[in-house]
Amino acid sequence: MSYSTLANHFEQLHHLQHLGAICGWDQATMMPPGGNEARANALGTLAELCHRQLQDERLADWFAAAEEESLNPGQQASLAEMRRAWRDATLLPADLVRARSLAGSRCEHAWRSLRPANDWAGFLPLFEEVVALSREAAAARADALGLSRYDSLLELYEPGMRGATLDPLFAQLRGWLLPLIDEVREKQRGEPVLPPAGPFPIAGQKALGLDVMNLLGFDFNHGRLDVSVHPFCGGVSEDVRLTTRYDEQDVAQALMGIIHETGHARYEQGLPAAWRALPVGQARSMGVHESQSLFFEMQLARHPAFLARLSPLLERHFGSQPAFAPDNLARLYTRVEPGRIRVDADEVTYPAHVMLRYDIERDLMEGRLEPRHLPERWDQLMQDYLGLDTRGDYRNGCLQDIHWTDGSFGYFPSYTLGALYAAQLEEALGRQLGPLDDLIGQDPGAIFDWLDQHIWRHGSLLDTAELLRRASGQALDPEPFRRHLRQRYLG
Amino acid sequence: MSYSTLANHFEQLHHLQHLGAICGWDQATMMPPGGNEARANALGTLAELCHRQLQDERLADWFAAAEEESLNPGQQASLAEMRRAWRDATLLPADLVRARSLAGSRCEHAWRSLRPANDWAGFLPLFEEVVALSREAAAARADALGLSRYDSLLELYEPGMRGATLDPLFAQLRGWLLPLIDEVREKQRGEPVLPPAGPFPIAGQKALGLDVMNLLGFDFNHGRLDVSVHPFCGGVSEDVRLTTRYDEQDVAQALMGIIHETGHARYEQGLPAAWRALPVGQARSMGVHESQSLFFEMQLARHPAFLARLSPLLERHFGSQPAFAPDNLARLYTRVEPGRIRVDADEVTYPAHVMLRYDIERDLMEGRLEPRHLPERWDQLMQDYLGLDTRGDYRNGCLQDIHWTDGSFGYFPSYTLGALYAAQLEEALGRQLGPLDDLIGQDPGAIFDWLDQHIWRHGSLLDTAELLRRASGQALDPEPFRRHLRQRYLG
Structure with missing residues (x-):
């Protein structure tokens, strides 16, 4: 009662x-x-x-x-x-x-x-x-x-997660990620990459976005696509409101944004209907949410098999050009380059941005770092992690993110936890259903069914550790992410 | 306190x-x-x-x-x-x-x-x-x-209005309206009217609608135009959401609907900002609201001077055709023809539909008519007022309106009260600012300023009778409406 x-x-x-x-x-x-x-x-x-x-x-x-x-x-x-x-x-x-x-x-x-x-x-x-x-x-x-x-x-943001888990996890990740960045850059040096030539009219970009959302199984009976200055995935799980913004000169920004948000959206649309109006029917955590958007954007959309399907769609909406060749798209969308801005970072350097912020926000909250010393720490870590000299460039340095301005400390690790979860899911899915290449080419629906069965329909009925263990067969582990990166970028 | x-x-x-x-x-x-x-x-x-x-x-x-x-x-x-x-x-x-x-x-x-x-x-x-x-x-x-x-x-719906006022008012109106309908139809018989030839692509209709809303002073910083199955004017006064629906074969339906709703919208946008969040800052009554939408749709939009401005807009969006000549538009949009359906009725026969419903709903509520006898009464009044035999056609007879189905008895008189108010406002405005022809042609803003000053900005600060008396200089009176109709349809 x-x-x-x-x-x-x-x-x-x-x-x-x-x-x-x-x-x-x-x-x-x-x-x-x-x-x-x-x-x-x-x-x-x-x-x-x-x-x-x-x-x-x-x-x-x-x-x-x-x-x-x-x-x-x-x-x-x-x-x-x-x-x-x-x-x-x-x-x-x-x-x-x-x-x-x-x-x-x-x-x-x-x-x-x-x-x-x-x-x-x-x-x-x-x-x-x-x-x-x-x-x-x-x-x-x-x-x-x-x-x-x-x-x-x-x-x-990530119930159950602790600094005592993150510290060694990120240390391990840092240990192999920084050398891996160098290795990938060395390999990519001199690799020919053709940037697509615009303009790409907005009507065509929107039509392409809708095509790709359909390919990714977005349910348009329970959601829609619109435009906003800052893209997001909002609304409610019965009616998911996804947004993007279009740049006539750049087809990738809106497209990859739409794919990322479609990952969030499908998680929302797949939440357990019986529990929809209750907290237990909501998404498990920010990290799990991000694992779904990253799975869509990274595991799926930058996969050569997906880019082979994307290529004719690009041609249909914008005509043919050499840059749309699947090989070129694959090189284009896996290009690695250290930069100052987190939201523009590629899949490989992104975790460095997150670990830097984790170090800082943890120490800010534990009283080991005072705000006035933030820029020095930032510059030092940027030098250490990405070899960039950011001194004096606050705009593209410690002032670049909105999170800290309103006190959302504790959020940043979710991004990289999402990447780790996604890689674990990718391996488990591959073990059970076979190579992602074949699935993307022939039966992408099987991928979504698997995610639904293992993540979406569970809402918050399990805690994150248990959800991950049941879905991937193992506890949180950065190794699958390392294998994913090595295979894609050095394989 | x-x-x-x-x-x-x-x-x-x-x-x-x-x-x-x-x-x-x-x-x-x-x-x-x-x-x-x-x-x-x-x-x-x-x-x-x-x-x-x-x-x-x-x-x-x-x-x-x-x-x-x-x-x-x-x-x-x-x-x-x-x-x-x-x-x-x-x-x-x-x-x-x-x-x-x-x-x-x-x-x-x-x-x-x-x-x-x-x-x-x-x-x-x-x-x-x-x-x-x-x-x-x-x-x-x-x-x-x-x-x-x-x-x-x-x-x-119409605070302060009573049956004791409506009964003689409608009797008087009926007395001259029914013969006037015959007189107008006699005059219009054989008058050449050219219907515009479609199709009218929806993008063009929307652009035309936006042009006309601009001409009518709609504030797009505080509102927008969209599409819905049943057009309405919704949202809030700071952000008025107006809707229409488009028919590719018929340019008038959406256009006249947009103009009508723009009248509602400008009233909403003009309500007193200082009282906006309180009941006294809301529209005075349904009748006053309808007076504004009808003023826009009838007094303004079917005026020859307005149609002279509309003609080049139609040509701009759909190319030139003889039906777009101002004279033809004037004949087209003042065509009088008794019909079964209220929402399709012209300006002259519309009050007959309303009076019929008033008779019926008043007697239903006062216990003088039982629901099972409604169709006979309907058929009798349709015969008396518009000379139409509607027996057996419930769909286009007493089943045509949504109002009674959910018990909204007492609403119908607002439509005709709105028409009477609008005619009184038209005369007062003409006395103070000069002929509507000149204003529409040269300075439509003066018309809206006058409506703002006399109606919109007062919200519900005055009762309807006082609002009307101050704005028009007289109490409720059907004579201005009669003069308006005679001048437009027999002048």
Whole structure:
């Protein structure tokens, strides 16, 4: 009885979040500029309502009573996820939540103009406030959860993951990744790569994007593709709203973005229907989410067999040109080059960007690094990891990401965890279904069915470690990722 | 203090309604079919929340305390409109509200297939339940408000309007309208009218629609144009979402629909910004709303001076053809012909459709007509008013409208009240600014400024009678409408 009362309560919350997701999507894609102030007010009221729903004082009693009830395993997992949502919403004092949200908004807003101005000095005082309040929040969470400060934040994005796991994992990864980057670059030196010649009219890019989404099994009865300045995968799992942006001179940016977001989208569309309105029916973690988008973008879309299928689609929409030859596409989309910007990084150098940020944000939160020393650390790590001199270039250095400006410390590891999970899934799938080449060429649906069966339909019914173990047959391990990279880039 | 507490409470309600309006628009324009069930659930939860906001038990005390406060006239009007919204939401017992909503949904849903099947017998039992529950609601409202049953429903759509006003008004209108229809048809007999030859590609129709919206001063910083099966004007006043539907063979349907909805939209966009989130900042009534859409569609868009401006726009988008000559457009868009379908009716016969429905719905609610006798009454009035034999054709007869299926009795008079208001405004505007011909040709902005100054910016700060008296210099009177019709159709 209490369980069903709880379920009903959280379903109502989900309905409110549905309205917020659609109106947020609308704000980014459809809304005329003059509508923004009213929208912000409406969404602000909604956020308060959602918060109030999670602060309901009856919840404590309902949880206590539900623990006594006889529940099946699904309901038990559901109860645990409701409890997690409740805990995360009620753990911090309201004053701190408000102060942090305010400082984050202020810092993020200023960042939008300070970054292009390369103004670290202007950013620092605002960022110091964000760090101070985030440390305070981390300390409160750490106390309540019995975790270290940084782990207590990591728990928000990748439940169950700990610094004690990440430290050796990333050390191992670093150990072979940095030499591998050099090796790949050496091999690629002098390799002929033909860049496709534009322009690529937007109507054609959109039609190509829709073709590729169809090839990847996106369900257009439960979602759509639109345009926004910052691409995202939003909406709700019954109605996934995917966005991209088009550049007439560059066909790859929108295309690879669409493929990446389609990975997120299929995970959302595949979440367990029976649990859809409850926390347990949501995606397991940010890392698992990223594993799906990366699987689509890296394992699938940059695979020679996929590029062989992409080539005629490119020709259909933009006419024939030598750059569209499958071999050239394969060289083009696996080009490795260290750069300053994370979001522009290739598959091989990307983890270096993430490990650099992990080092810094962990030490910021644990009090081992002060914000004013961030640039030196950044420059040092960039030199160590990618051999780049970034001194003085804050814009393309430590000011490049939005995450820290609003205090989202603990998020960055998800990107590389996603890459590791994806590589483990690739190996397991290959063992069970045969080579990816054949599947992509002849039966891509089998790949998606496998992902559905092993990841999507489980929502949050299992914890991440268990989900990964059952899907891949092993615990978290960077070796499959190493094999994936060696095979693709040195094979 | 209590006033501001109330204002804050109603602002929150407005924010929720904002989310509902945008998600409702999305449902009709953007949502893939598979998203509907989840959306319906989310909107259902929102409707409950809005209802709960209006049922808040603290409201009675706040209203009582606010009455004692020293308020300026705007705040007093605002308080009265909040009170009206509260009263309408709390007046009926919850059981009755629920039963009525259920019966209405059931009847409306069945109607969607019964109408095309011409199945009056299948419709009748469902409709009888809707009528019975609507009578019950009307009786409860009538008791509480000291009004007749029908007036208590009319009050929902056209506050202040009474049957005692409508009866003689419509009798007077009927007295000259029916002969006028004959006179116009006699005059138009044999008049050459050239129908435009299609197809009219949808991209061109949309571009034409945007041109015309620009000409009519629609503010695209606070609104947009999209497509839906049933055109409407939705969204919120800061972000008005107007829709249309396109038929490749018929350029007038979408165009005139867009112009009509643009009238609604400009009223919404012009509502007083200072009161936007409160009931007093909303449109005054359904009749006043319709007066603005009809002013745009009839007074402006079918005016020869407007059609002279439209003609080159048509040519720009679809090439030249004789039917686009201004004289031909004027004859085409003022063609009078009695027909069975209200929504297809011309400006002259339209009020006959409305008066017929008024007679019927008033007698249904006052208990002077039983649902089973509706078709005979319908056929009789159709014969009397428009000389049409509609016996047995329920589909294009008493089953044609959606309004009664969900119990929206009392709405129909708004259409013709809107036409009368519009004609009064036209005369007043002409007296103050000079002939409409010149204004349309040279300075249409002056027309919109006048409407803004006299109608839009007043929101619900004045009651309808006072708004009309101040704007037009006179009380409600059908004579200006008669002069408008005689001048346009017999002049």
